[in-house]
Amino acid sequence: MDVSVDLTKCQSYAQCVLEAPEVFELGPDNKARVLAGSVTPDNEKFILAAADLCPMQAILVAE
């Protein structure tokens, strides 16, 4: 699974951080970013839930 954040869409709502704190954090620019090494099979369901919850549809998931 490939996970990225479209920084042009992210509006720093942090829903992703609340849903999947092991995967997403807000960077110094206040935009979400994916923590290195966090895209693991165990975290997939949290990543998909976060992508669903993002009000800006800014989380991109590809298989």
Ligand code: SF4
């Ligand atoms: S929920 Fe979406 S808009 Fe909010 S910080 Fe995460 S990626 Fe950005």
